[in-house]
Amino acid sequence: MCAVTIHSETLTEPKSSGYEPGVNDFAMMVATKNGSGSQTSNEVLIRSLFRMGIPVSGKNLFPSNIKGLPTWYTIRASKDGYIARRATTEVAITFNQDTAAEDVQNLPPGGICILPQEWKWTHSRDDIIYYEVPVKPIIAESNIPKDFQDRIGNMVYVGAVAYLFDIPLDIIEQALLDTFNGKQKPAAMNFGVVQRAYDWSRENLEKKHSLRFEKMDGTKGKLLMTGNEAAALGSLFGGLTVAAWYPITPSTSLIDAVMEHKGIRKDPDTGQDTVAIIQAEDELAAMGMIVGAGWAGARAMTATSGPGISLMAEFAGLAYFAEIPCVIWDVTRIGPSTGLPTRTGQCDLLFLHFLSHGDTRQVVIIPANVAECFEFGWRAFDIAERLQTPVFVMSDLDLGMNLWLSDPYTYPDTPMDRGKTLDKEKLEQFFAERGEWYRYRDYDGDGIPYRTVPGTDHPRAAYFTRGTGHDDRAVYSERSEDWVKNMDRLRRKLENARSFLPQPIIDYDPNKKIGIISYGSNDPAIAEARDRLAAAGIETNYLRIRALPLAHEVHDFVMNHDRVYVVENNFDGQMHQILRMELPQDTTHMISLALGDTLPMTARWIHTQILRQEQE
């Protein structure tokens, strides 16, 4: 068997959902127009199921557009706690006439379609159930101020769904309050429409299906949050002091959340802010700002996506070489240039790891879930200051912008690690003990030098920071010995980082001969695929990479299996390439399963791919 990258020929999944739907175990797709207010309705449904204790996930498939283009939102309820995306759904709420025909076609046999009655749609399929609700008449009766009527129509399907699938109205009411941040007035206005639609449905619709929701105990103690918001909170708990950014989907909501929550960091003594948030003129400047701030001793961060990373490349090399701590969140989207700005993928991996000209090997850490976004939010600063290097955190659109069920966050369990930074007293002590201090000298043998920051009141604290060649005294040097010595030390620093960075999460049983390696937000799809594979008699081990450069255990994991599938969501199998580059041995047993189809990965895709390979 050889290492192959499998692409789109197997992309389209069969129409039958491949699932046995049941109570608290089915998926709904909501098709609407962008900007029609459906985001609120969908969020209310998700929050309602969450409040009922049902494990739930939501995936927003939205266009790069403000108003008018089609948007699809998938809500999946899973009593077993599977929260990966599903490609097919049992229920379609088709509220967008432009796509309705196709949306109906995509339903599996026995599927359910909910649509506006006033369309007078011909029922093109006789193997599905249609429910029609009079959207406009319900709105008309609801006494909604004219300005809001346009955006509230989608509450009608919330009412219909509540009746058809048994979501209690008091729960919807509560979810509305959650969605509107506790604001009574809009919540009440929307609830009026929901109630009317519910009542109409109860009086006029005859239930012809058995799928429904019922309360359970699957979300107790859990949070419902986006990765971007978690990252923002993590950063604030990590001592972020300077954030510089330039707006770009899907990273914008990360900085928005920093702004929203920065109140928790007001100085209680003066009421002044301890976090500076600067909207830069472009990403290049944003990166320059955090490099300047990190150099001066701040915990500095930016958030961007691929196009922004491109602009940051020169500064990334300078910061790597001049050894300046800073944190860069790359909430990835897909494609070169603008690509598909509202779709997800893991396409920036190689780019981040090798970002900049010259020999650079950047540190990349990769959260897989919301709790890890919080953790890496604060930990990234510790890593950056400890290693004195830029730290890239690779999240993605799916993790960053969609709502996820999450375990609660763990409060940072260690004090902040400010690294080898010498203040006045420490510098005096350093001189007393060693008789010297040079900025880039490796005193501890770990490749990490000692630094000072400007403002240190000591006559010998200063040094000159530059991107040009320098010796270990930070003096300009064009001598090749100095160059090589410095590069050697940087390499040593990065080598040591392998065991210092977040280690992989490994589920390993020596009796199993098939391994899966993946990273980031593919995690829930992999968990589900492994269960399905096990049910089909294929037992797998699993290693989830959390950092580059790779931990040593990754090597062992690859070598301890007969076959290893490297599952990732980019077109080129980028992690597979890194693994092949880093492993000296023959790795033909390592198979690339690279998707890159612009969508969050499904369990079904992984399961089908591995099954097919294993049967060969």
Place this chain on the structure above:
Amino acid sequence: MANALGLERAEYRGAPSTLCPGCGHDSISNQIISAAYDLSLPMHRVAKFSGIGCSSKTPAYFLGRSHGFNAVHGRMPSVVTGAVTANRDLIALAVSGDGDTGSIGLGQFKHIIRRNVPMVYIIENNGVYGLTKGQFSATADEGQQLKYYGKNELPPIDLCMEAIIGGATFVARSFSGDAKQVQTLLKAAISHKGTAVLDIISPCVTFNNAETSTKSYSYGKANEIPLHEIEFIAGGYVPEREEITIGDYAEGETIAVEMHDGSVIRLKKLGKDHDPRNRLAALSLLEEAQMDQIFLTGLIYYEEPRMTLAETLNLTDTPLTQLPEHKLRPSRETLDELMQRFM
């Protein structure tokens, strides 16, 4: 002679220069050393910045006891913005070139001015790219000839005009050969609370020193027309000094400009009757000077500083880099409360 901090002038020096002998940039470094020494600047509070170019190399050649950062080409302003936001106590002294600021860095130049980040922004303007061996820069004279690159057909960008239009609150022009004026303007710029732009014509003796160039020594020496005779009376940095006496500036031809720290610049009118506090007048002055190819120097524009970036952001008076950990990490209870909202 030691200054108020007990330091000799020599202690304000940096590493020996590696620029071409006679390069205008070295004269400016010298004036920076003198100004800092005269003002008794505490060197540990000074942070030096630059982009890339011969000019941008110079921060290594002055104030050796200050941290310095030689950044990337044209992007020094963003680095200053970050550093000064992180530590608002820093005195930022930055050097750039006409290529560094007028071409690749024009965007960042405009934006740091707009944000009013407190700093001294020196442009060592020679009309060419020195370090890459003599290409035209965007400030080169129209019609100028260069050895390899022929004739420049494009009109120059006037960086002082750009600064004024961009909202700078301190804009001056000088000539590196005019040690006294450069030094006086530097002192005033250092005392200014906001982005202070100093466009200093600084001949490149290697690539642009033809008599015809307005950026040559001979041209500068022969044609420099100072707007005013400038005198600077220090205020701020060494508090224990005697109270400043401003003297008699009410006399008809002298304007006194008082800086936020109590320093005063006295401008004694020479040829032109220019009030540097009038923005439109400053712009027309520059426009006329450009049309007549006159080389005017002095304080061209000054206004009461707007809020600095740190003030706009409502940052703590204590520099962010000096906040203790308990002000940087909210409590466990705060986290628990926050999580409740998402449950």
